[in-house]
Amino acid sequence: MKKLFCLMLCLLLFLVACSNGNKDSDSKENKGNKTYTTDDGSKVKIPKNPKRVLVLTANYGNFKKLGVKPIAVTSVFPNSKYLDMSKVKKIDPENVEAAAKLKPDLIITYKENKNNKKFAKIAPTVPIKVQDMDYKETHIEMGKLVNKEAKAQKQANKLSEKLAKDGEEIKKEIGNDKTFSIMDVQAKDIYQFGPRFGRGSEAIYEGFNLKEDPKAKQAMPKEKFMKVPKEKFNTYSGDYLLLPTKDGKKPNNDFVKSNTWKNNKAVQEGNVIYYSMNEAIYADLISVEKQAELFKEELLKHK
Structure with missing residues (x-):
């Protein structure tokens, strides 16, 4: 009986250790940076799993669909009843100081934004070009930025069909x-x-x-x-x-x-x-x- 108890205790400790090992492995895997290639071939190091995304483009709905809540969005575009944007913080897309105060870990802007170099000093900044991608490709690219590419692909395919x-x-x-x-x-x-x-x-x-x-x-x-x-x-x-x-x-x-x-x-x-x-x-x-x-x-x- 005593031997059986010891065996069960060892097995339990082994399973706990494995579980913790998997958690540690997952934790390490989800941390750190990855390299994102923009449409013009530029390389940007971004967080693998950004937590504070600042969206200075008209792509709030893409992130909402993916289950990601940006810390703020651009103030240039109007509220939409389809997107329920009334409670979303908005800032001027060229206001570097306002962006810095939000402490983003990823900034998404338009390529035409004159302050992109300044934004890049605050956090990794990804500029996108309007009309270079269709609505499906755009959604998948937004998914890549927040480590949800597979989900984005599935959502885009479903709507396209x-x-x-x-x-x-x-x-x-x-x-x-x-x-x-x-x-x-x-x-x-x-x-x-x-x-x-x-x-x-x-x-x-x-x-x-x-x-x-x-x-x-x-x-x-x-x-x-x-x-x-x-x-x-x-x-x-x-x-x-x-x-x-x-x-x-x-x-x-x-x-x-x-x-x-x-x-x-x-x-x-x-x-x-x-x-x-x-x-x-x-x-x-x-x-x-x-x-x-x-x-x-x-x-x-x-x-």
Whole structure:
């Protein structure tokens, strides 16, 4: 009996030691730095598992989807009901002093930010280039930064598959040849947006795989947005016209009262969709999915 007791005690101590060894191993594995390669080939040493991420880009929704809470985000972009941003701390994306006070261990900025070298003295700083990646690739890259690449890949694939199926359903109802234009119709100016420029373009063009108006596509510069002369409005407007506005309703200005607007094909056929700019400006997985739900409902309603 005494021998059996001693044997069991030894076994218990062995299991505890193994458990502690695994914890120590995991702890060491989760600490330290790793090298991240930016889109231009630059190497940045970042924490393997950052705990205080400062997001000075429009990617808050990517981190929210991954279960990561940034210590603060940029103040440049509006609140979105899709992202529930009301309680998130915001700072000026060029305010180095404000960033330093937050003591981040990883900073994410746009490549165009003039203070990136100063941010890099505070914490490892990763600059990203707008439009170099689609919404899926962007999410996966954000996942890499916080050691959640596999989760990000799974989430991106799941949404991509869902939107592709929804796109087929939409095309089956409205036709494969229908074209789409995304425009911001202001009092004095009109702007048009191509793929990878927010405003719902990721859901429409990349998610649903719907077609751009061919003449607008041909005229669109590499930046994927352009100012449209009023006399070209109907030339660049597709079968469906998508208008992000401040309140998600039809603009109240002289242009929408003009003959140019009234003679527009999409306007005459009731194929104009209005939606809120605050939600449409983002292109993270949460926002793209919500935008897609709205567009699908409206497009099938307009069939």
